[in-house]
Amino acid sequence: AQSVSQHNHHVILSEAASLELGCNYSYGGTVNLFWYVQYPGQHLQLLLKYFSGDPLVKGIKGFEAEFIKSKFSFNLRKPSVQWSDTAEYFCAVNGLGSGNTGKLIFGQGTTLQVKP
Amino acid sequence: EAGVAQSPRYKIIEKRQSVAFWCNPISGHATLYWYQQILGQGPKLLIQFQNNGVVDDSQLPKDRFSAERLKGVDSTLKIQPAKLEDSAVYLCASSLGSLGWRETQYFGPGTRLLVL
Numbered sequence: 114a115q116s117v118s119q120h121n122h123h124v125i126l127s128e129a130a131s132l133e134l135g136c137n138y139s140y141g142g143t144v145n146l147f148w149y150v151q152y153p154g155q156h157l158q159l160l161l162k163y164f165s166g167d168p169l170v171k172g173i174k175g176f177e178a179e180f181i182k183s184k185f186s187f188n189l190r191k192p193s194v195q196w197s198d199t200a201e202y203f204c205a206v207n208g209l210g211s212g213n214t215g216k217l218i219f220g221q222g223t224t225l226q227v228k229p
Numbered sequence: 230e231a232g233v234a235q236s237p238r239y240k241i242i243e244k245r246q247s248v249a250f251w252c253n254p255i256s257g258h259a260t261l262y263w264y265q266q267i268l269g270q271g272p273k274l275l276i277q278f279q280n281n282g283v284v285d286d287s288q289l290p291k292d293r294f295s296a297e298r299l300k301g302v303d304s305t306l307k308i309q310p311a312k313l314e315d316s317a318v319y320l321c322a323s324s325l326g327s328l329g330w331r332e333t334q335y336f337g338p339g340t341r342l343l344v345l
Contacts, residue, residue: 117271145331156232157272157320157336164331203271215260215324215332216285219271 115140117204119220126194127228134189134223136204144208146187147217148178152200160202163187174198196229231255233337235321241343247309250340254302254323260284261298262334263306264320272320278304308342316344 120135138144148160161172168180178189187204204220234253242248254261260279264272275294277284280301289296293312298304308315318339324332 149336156338157322159333159335162333205271215262215334216274216277217262217264217272217334219273221269221271 252321258323
């Protein structure tokens with residue numbers, strides 16, 4: 114069955130600390146990978162995405178993620194977090210296994226709290 | 230560009246009552262998705278439309294949930310009768326084309342439903 118697992122449910126960091134959020138997926142076939150973010154009181158928005166090519170992708174606000182096919186992973190990183198990064202982060206996947214429909218399979222989310 | 234609009238933002242009903250949610254996608258977007266997000270979980274696709282045709286409704290509880298997208302623009306999602314376990318945020322998303330899996334989905338603010 115297709116699934117996405119996010120290892121950390123709740124992460125607390127101080128400002129300027131480095132961030133890495135884990136994401137592993139189970140999916141047969143070619144995949145697209147996404148990280149979405151939901152800031153407090155706002156809607157889900159795309160942080161970054163991987164379709165093909167360079168496995169290191171850069172997104173908005175200094176975030177990046179690396180696709181490691183052999184590990185079925187797509188971890189999110191940021192070298193120095195800010196208080197404004199406090200949000201919930203969702204990893205998601207879709208691909209040819211879903212019949213090309215675009216159906217996203219989401220992980221359960223990670224709540225990031227950054228202390229000033 | 231205007232984003233995905235949803236209404237109402239909040240709804241409280243008693244079990245066995247009916248409720249309807251409305252979504253207006255980004256102008257020109259062919260594909261529309263309804264997701265259910267239960268507290269502590271990631272969003273789960275309920276139904277996907279391409280223009281006014283259903284692409285995927287495999288996870289829609291059809292005995293109580295229904296959805297339509299007349300004229301290929303706005304969409305409504307209805308629950309009748311509601312159960313306690315339907316308490317969740319209902320998210321609408323849209324994407325531009327029909328490539329499905331390689332399209333970025335844009336999310337609305339969601340409707341938070343509480344069933345008492």
